[in-house]
Amino acid sequence: MASILSVSDVNKVFEGGHEALKSVSLEIEEGEILALLGPNGAGKTTLISIICGMVNPTGGSVRVGGHDIIDDFREARRLIGLVPQEINLEPFERVLNTVRFSRGLFGKRRDDAKLETILRQLSLWDKKDARIKELSGGMKRRVLIAKALSHEPRILFLDEPTAGVDVELRKDMWQIVRQLKEDGVTIILTTHYIEEAEAIADRVGVISKGEILLIKEKDALMSQMGRKELEIELGAPLDAVPDALAHHALTLSEGGRSLIYSYDTAAERTGITTLLTDVAKAGLVTRDVSTRQSSLEDIFVGLVEDAG
């Protein structure tokens, strides 16, 4: 598939010398959902701001749909919708009016039918004449989305769309994102929540201290890097791993009630069969056996710690 967004070697040094992005390169394919994960201050917002034109890059280049974001800024920006991290809205404006403004700004003719569809999709239609200040936080965030969608962009940036949003609304938000993907919109979202990336992303990028540490298909990432743990619950607690099992690299759980074996699902041999045989040979009573997949969160924490 063709890449709709291509970031090459972008770096950013803010006034004062802070290097927020260090030679970031990234290719986004049309129609995918990419989740950018990263701790506070990693440079997620800076990267988005450069692509969208709010921050000047210190070096490197960005192309959107083949158009350079500086030389060809009009063509590039027409393709982009942005939902910023902060809720930036004029409190006294009315919902429909501010969405209409956004559409005009992007050079599209006024089309109230189109805006009605968008507002209905975001459950905002009955609030169309309300002032922004009369809305709840979650509604305000949806107004930001409506503004970003008002000009029918092909790429949508969502900078922490679910920060400070309750579980219910977060699920709604994911539903909206999935719907947009079905409509063919490419989505790049940033988040601190691993489960969010797990739930909706096709690919996951991890960024920390201005560098992209990894970018991979979510499923591949999880099966490739995801280790599994096998827990053998024992009939009687142990003080230490028996010598007969020492070569299996086991750990004893707290209280000695179970043995924990960590293995790689992608490996040719997991070693489970031998382990279980050896456990039986050692005369241990097995009460239960369970396995657990390590989550994206474990991977993420591991990566960021390694880089730190």
Add this chain to the structure above:
Amino acid sequence: MNFEAIKAIYVFEMSRFFRTLMQSFISPVISTSLYFVVFGTAIGSRIESVEGISYGAFIVPGLIMLSVMTQATANASFGIYFPKFMGTIYELLSAPVSFFEIVVGYVGAAATKALFIGTVIFVTAHFFVDLPVAHPMAMVAFLLLTCLSFALLGFIIGIWAQNFEQLQLIPLLVITPLVFLGGSFYSVSMLPPIWQTVTMFNPVVYLISGFRWAFFGTADVPIAVSLFAIALFTGACLMVIWWIFKTGYRIKS
């Protein structure tokens, strides 16, 4: 050219104005009436005429200029400062609009509001004095140019300001004194010679003088000089704005 964007900005800004239309309409009417009561009647009864024009009529061009300049500046500076303050400027920066289009939208709206207020004062003045207009075309032209150039100045102030105090500072410390000392309520020829020279450094003098010429056919400075001065001022503002957008001064990091 993104005409839809210019229209969107212009309409959005004007809707703010229409929401407070009564206020926008009443306040210049009241302040003009007050000026006529104080200057025209109280002082004017002692000053028979200035250069053959009744004092009441003489102050009208200055009065219009005073309001137009302050309104154009205030509206334009607020218009662009507010999105900066609210953070909504992200939208302008990420939209497919050129800086030229942004300026046309905001400055156009601010100039329109100032023009509206200038017109209200012009009409109100007719209730108090006989007001001949010797050169109607020149009057309109001067009025338009003043609205435009001071809206440009206001735009610069709005970009430059980092808080509300700074937003008020320039209008308060620079524009109001310059306008008051610029011959709004007197003829420069009434000043002692030394002050006449000093006054010539005040750009507003040229605007008011030119505008007054459009009404009464007499002026403190030659009309060509007035025109040149306002062109120079507009040009300077445009240069600064061009530089602001080229460098992203105070809007882009």
